[in-house]
Amino acid sequence: MSALSIQNLNEQQKFLSILHHDNRDSYVSRFVAPLGQYSTTNLVELEEYNQVHNTYVSVNGFTKYGRESEDIRQINAIYFDLDMHNKDVLTSLRSKEVQMSYIDECIGNTLNILYDAVNNEEIPEPTMITNTGRGLGIFYMLSRSIACAKGRNEKQVTYWNQVYRGLALKFKEILTEDNNQFAKNPEAILEFDDKVVADVSRVTRMPMTYNQAAERECKLLSAEGGYYSLKELGKYIRYVPKRMIQKTENVLQVDFYAMRFHQERLVSLELLQKIRHYECNGNRNNMCFCYYNEATQLYGTKQAAFMVRTYNNNFTVPLSACEIRNLMKGV
Secondary structure (H helix, E strand, O other): OOHHHHHOOOHHHHHHHHHOOOOOOOEEEEEEOOOEEEEEOOHHHHHHOOOOEOEEEEOOEEOOOOOOHHHEEEEEEEEEEEEOOOHHHHHOOOOHHHHHHHHHHHHHHHHHHHHHHHHOOOOOOOOEEEEOOOEEEEEEEEEEEEEOHHHOOHHHHHHHHHHHHHHHHHHHHHOOHHHHOOOOOOOOOOEEOHHHOOOOOOEEEOOOOEEOOOOEEOEEEEOOOOOEOHHHHHOOOOOOOHHHEEEEOOEEEEOHHHHHHHHHHHHHHHHHHHHOOOOOOOOHHHHHHHHHHHHHHHHHHHHHHHHHHHHHHOOOOOOOHHHHHHHHHHO
């Protein structure tokens, strides 16, 4: 679609045309929270449907109706969800109006931090940004989607996973009070949602649909960024340890099989947390030990330390800082 024709679209149409610009006739899943799930291959039908309340659309494409990870057909993007999850902070505020004012402050501060990071070339400029009503959706769209049905393009999918997680680390490092020190309330920053990183079945709230919890409409804030290749996004992260790169006749070859093994172990440990509802009492030490061990194989000790602390904080009752230091020494 030409730039001129995109300019003539409303927010929702523009959003969908960019999100599924390389659709290749995949199924697009739409989720309406009060009604259940509905899917269609027809983007025109999706746009014409009367989206009113709590309506979501899949970031990627599927081989059939539904939204199961094993039915993923193509990967379109890297997507991050930034939200205000701290219920204790919100409930401490006097009224819904004050709560939403604080969330707006968090959104504004977070946008300032991200734009500064883009200007400093710490992260790439997002292709799109949405204001979901209680947070931000950040999209990095691939110039060409990754066809991945029936195990196709395994190396490219592994590469996508590594870039995704590397950029996630960048975002978590950037979204700190130190980078928000000139704001009125430096602690007023949106939180990074770790639990949806590299989730191929992820859905996202659609612009021009109503967020009932926030009592406001989802908005498309920006669609000015470009499309990216994985190689272009990969320049912003350090995702491959040197010992996984071999030089043969002046050609650098990455051991994707070793990368995939360690990455799948990390994903399995994160899934185990989720299955056990983040309690895992009696197993937290072993899980963190294994997580740190796998992360060091991919990212080195400094980033692995940051990752295992984030992983530990997801537990209902996290291990103490002393316990985390001791298990890292053990590895």
